[in-house]
Each structure stands twice: as C-alpha cells, then as structure tokens.
Amino acid sequence: PVTFGTEIANAGGANELYVIFLEDISEKHHFEQMRRDFVTNVSHELKTPAGAISLLAETVSSAADDPDAVRYFSGRISKESDRLTELVQKLIALQKVQDEDGLAATDSEPVSIPKIVREAVAENEVQAAAKHIEIRMYFGDDTEGVTAETSNDGQPDTSLDDEIIVKGDADSLKTAVKNLVENAIHYSPENTHVGVSVRKNGRVQIRVVDQGIGIPADAQKRIFERFYRVDPARSRATGGTGLGLAITKHIVQDAGGTISVWSRPGEGSTFTIDLPNA
Numbered sequence: 382p383v384t385f386g387t388e389i390a391n392a393g394g395a396n397e398l399y400v401i402f403l404e405d406i407s408e409k410h411h412f413e414q415m416r417r418d419f420v421t422n423v424s425h426e427l428k429t430p431a432g433a434i435s436l437l438a439e440t441v442s443s444a445a446d447d448p449d450a451v452r453y454f455s456g457r458i459s460k461e462s463d464r465l466t467e468l469v470q471k472l473i474a475l476q477k478v479q480d481e482d483g484l485a486a487t488d489s490e491p492v493s494i495p496k497i498v499r500e501a502v503a504e505n506e507v508q509a510a511a512k513h514i515e516i517r518m519y520f521g522d523d524t525e526g527v528t529a530e531t532s533n534d535g536q537p538d539t540s541l542d543d544e545i546i547v548k549g550d551a552d553s554l555k556t557a558v559k560n561l562v563e564n565a566i567h568y569s570p571e572n573t574h575v576g577v578s579v580r581k582n583g584r585v586q587i588r589v590v591d592q593g594i595g596i597p598a599d600a601q602k603r604i605f606e607r608f609y610r611v612d613p614a615r616s617r618a619t620g621g622t623g624l625g626l627a628i629t630k631h632i633v634q635d636a637g638g639t640i641s642v643w644s645r646p647g648e649g650s651t652f653t654i655d656l657p658n659a
C-alpha cells in the first residue's frame with residue numbers, strides 16, 4: 382500500500398507541475414499489527430493468573446473452616462501471583478532490551494564470560510537440585526585447554542576468567558545465559574545432566590546442552606518469538622512466560638552476536654550463543 386501526499390500544481394501554468402510524495406506504509410502497517418498482537422498477548426497472559434487468583438480467593442473464603450483447603454488454595458494463590466510477578470518482570474526486561482537495540486555498543490564494558498556463566502548457573506542451583514540435575518561447566522580456549530567444574534566444586538579454576546572476555550553489558554549477558562540454563566532445567570526430566578560450555582577460538586561460544594524433551598523442527602524457527610511456546614499448556618503449568626528466549630535473543634544481538642538452536646525431540650536441545658571476542 383502506498384499513500385499519496387500533498388499535490389502541488391503550479392498556479393495555472395501551461396506546464397503543470399505535480400509534486401507527489403510516495404511513502405511505503407506496509408512496514409508501518411506491519412509494525413502496528415505486531416504492536417496490537419503484543420498488547421493482545423500481554424492482556425491475555427495477565428488475565429489468566431489474575432482470573433485464577435480471584436476465583437481461588439473466593440474459594441478460600443467459602444472454605445474458611447477447612448484448614449487443609451485453606452492451605453491448598455492459599456498455596457495456589459501464591460503460585461499464581463508469582464506467575465504474575467515473573468510475567469511483569471520479564472515484560473520490563475523485554476522492554477528494556479528492545480529500547481536498547483542499536484544503542485548497546487555505546488555503553489558496553491569488558492565482560493568475563495566464565496564469571497557470568499558461573500553466576501547464572503549458581504542462580505539456577507535450587508531448581509536443578511530439586512530435579513536432581515547436575516550442571517557441568519567447561520571453559521576452554523585454544524592455548525590453555527579445557528577446565529571442567531560443577532557448581533558444588535568449591536574452589537573454581539578461574540585461570541580463564543580474564544582470558545575469555547566479550548564486550549557488552551554484564552547483567553544482560555548473565556540474564557541471557559540464565560534464561561538458557563533455566564529452560565534446560567525446565568524442559569528436562571529428573572536425574573539428567575545439563576552442560577554449559579564456553580569456548581574461545583577467535584570468537585566466544587557459550588553452549589547450553591540438555592537431555593530434555595527437545596523441540597520439534599518446525600517449532601525451532603519460532604521459539605525466539607515473543608510469547609511463542611511449543612506446548613502452551615505445558616509451559617504455563619510449569620510457569621513459563623514465552624518471553625525468555627525473545628529477551629535472550631535481543632541481548633545477544635545487542636552484544637553483536639547470534640544465537641542458534643539444535644534439537645531432536647526426545648534427545649535434547651543445544652543452544653549456542655556466538656559472540657565477538659573483545
């Protein structure tokens with residue numbers, strides 16, 4: 382679609398002159414549609430837990446003389462309100478990374494990847510332990526070889542901490558890795574392993590490998606979209622928002638990198654972040 386702007390004719394002259402402004406609005410239209418879809422999605426995602434909370438609260442008040450019921454429904458209310466909080470936090474994070482698109486290079490700092498990986502793993506410790514999942518970390522570069530550690534190793538080998546450096550925002554990059562580790566745990570059965578490896582060879586690669594449910598080929602293209610979930614019911618039941626990978630992708634792009642996925646249903650998934658070396 383095309384819009385036509387002001388039409389100017391020279392005042393009654395023999396050779397009429399027209400100035401026509403042409404503007405392609407298909408992109409604007411597309412953007413507007415995306416914005417509308419986003420608002421619809423957000424409203425829906427917020428309404429679901431909000432509605433549940435209000436229903437559960439009614440149930441609690443009518444079951445006031447049954448302590449077991451009160452405990453059960455209160456627990457569910459608290460779960461739903463955690464969901465609301467997580468959703469709002471992720472929306473704010475998404476807004477922030479979207480606003481920063483294209484600006485990031487100006488306020489970037491040297492970031493030690495082994496350090497942020499260790500922190501991201503530590504922040505997922507409780508969830509991993511609850512499912513008896515061990516997270517193994519590997520750090521390597523071309524000259525020093527590879528070091529391996531698990532989060533409960535005590536004293537980590539920090540010899541590569543000052544070697545594997547990228548330029549970016551430390552908190553954001555940690556969030557990106559944390560989201561991948563969180564998903565790896567989330568979508569894996571109990572008693573499995575999650576591997577997080579960091580490798581420097583010209584560029585810096587962070588790879589998160591799980592032995593989880595995997596992602597069907599047709600869905601692999603879409604998982605980085607906002608609110609896309611392979612199995613909405615399953616993801617919601619386990620507290621997913623469908624925003625984690627969209628946020629992660631923005632962060633990685635802001636740091637000049639790319640993210641990709643390999644996966645086979647029933648075998649597991651591997652997410653790779655590839656960043657320029659500082």
Ligand code: ADP
Pocket residue numbers: 560564565568591593594595596604609610611612616620621622623624625626627650
């Ligand atoms: P969510 O909060 O739902 O996990 P994400 O944006 O982080 O949202 O992920 C989008 C979808 O991609 C998830 O709902 C899930 O279906 C799929 N997914 C992401 N990571 C994995 C993984 N490691 N294993 C299997 N499926 C995954």
